[in-house]
Amino acid sequence: MVTLPDPLVAPLLRLVGMNRPFISADGARKRLQENTLRPAAYGPPKRLRGDVRVDVVQDRHWPVYTVTPTATERPAGSLVYAHGGGWVNQIVSFHWRLIADIAAEAGVVVTVPIYPLVPYGNAAQTQDRVVELVKSTIGTYGPTCLAGDSAGGQIALSVALQLRDEGITLPMTTLISPALDLTFSNPRIPEVQPTDPWLGTEGVTVFAEAWRGELPMTDPAVSPLFGDLTGLGPLTVFIGSRDILNPDARLLLQRARNAGVDITFREKAGQVHVYPLLPTRIGRAASREVVESIRRAL
Numbered sequence: 001m002v003t004l005p006d007p008l009v010a011p012l013l014r015l016v017g018m019n020r021p022f023i024s025a026d027g028a029r030k031r032l033q034e035n036t037l038r039p040a041a042y043g044p045p046k047r048l049r050g051d052v053r054v055d056v057v058q059d060r061h062w063p064v065y066t067v068t069p070t071a072t073e074r075p076a077g078s079l080v081y082a083h084g085g086g087w088v089n090q091i092v093s094f095h096w097r098l099i100a101d102i103a104a105e106a107g108v109v110v111t112v113p114i115y116p117l118v119p120y121g122n123a124a125q126t127q128d129r130v131v132e133l134v135k136s137t138i139g140t141y142g143p144t145c146l147a148g149d150s151a152g153g154q155i156a157l158s159v160a161l162q163l164r165d166e167g168i169t170l171p172m173t174t175l176i177s178p179a180l181d182l183t184f185s186n187p188r189i190p191e192v193q194p195t196d197p198w199l200g201t202e203g204v205t206v207f208a209e210a211w212r213g214e215l216p217m218t219d220p221a222v223s224p225l226f227g228d229l230t231g232l233g234p235l236t237v238f239i240g241s242r243d244i245l246n247p248d249a250r251l252l253l254q255r256a257r258n259a260g261v262d263i264t265f266r267e268k269a270g271q272v273h274v275y276p277l278l279p280t281r282i283g284r285a286a287s288r289e290v291v292e293s294i295r296r297a298l
Helices: 008-013 026-038 093-106 123-141 152-167 191-194 202-211 246-257 281-297
Strands: 052-059 062-069 078-082 109-113 144-149 174-177 235-242 263-272
Touching: 008 263, 026 123, 026 202, 052 191, 062 093, 062 263, 078 123, 078 152, 093 109, 093 281, 109 123, 123 144, 123 246, 144 152, 144 281, 152 174, 174 281, 191 235, 191 246, 235 281, 246 263, 263 281
Parallel strands: 078 109, 078 144, 144 174, 174 235, 235 263
Antiparallel strands: 052 062, 062 109
């Protein structure tokens, strides 16, 4: 497997246009139009590690995948993974490879909902369905963790808050570069923005406005940083310093500690958005830490 030199990541992201939908409102609107004209594929890559089995069912028009370790007779539990992509981009091979690693190396069944993206999906609808899915996996597999990256981190934490309100405390919620406050009003964000080669508040705000649906932007189903964290199960957070979501991740750390929540905070200087998913030396080390934290939790 190819390993990218870390210094090449930022220029490569710009070269291939990963930031194009995020750096301007026009770019964001074009991406929304593309979603309606050319929906992206979402299935796992043909080549995934050989010690997992992938199954899929259609649940009320949602494809829901399960990735099961084949070398483990009795899985230790399960994990529901919400993929990122700014609520507008579909799950990709980087997500699938991390999901397969979690399943095989942590010995858990990973459930992956393919939730509807904007302009078709919204925060309330997705939170409700993922809450149902977590309850179902608890009934089927026992102890269940949540994980998500970027927009999926927002979904995961919003779902964990709703489950807590319903009396269900999860053994771990793992957040990789999570979107936490969709108002993007943190005064430190403009300081970080020039260093971020991927995300921009102007485009992300267009997607957030569509994602919130009829809810206010400060509703915890949209922006979980506005929720009361008291009573949440343990959190593990991975965030790079070159990520406009970093300032809100630091706020989450402070508020979680104030609420008495057990939180492990992995901040990596010089790293970009969702760096544990990237094929770099540092990214692969972080992905192993993601797997290990879930294995320990279950």
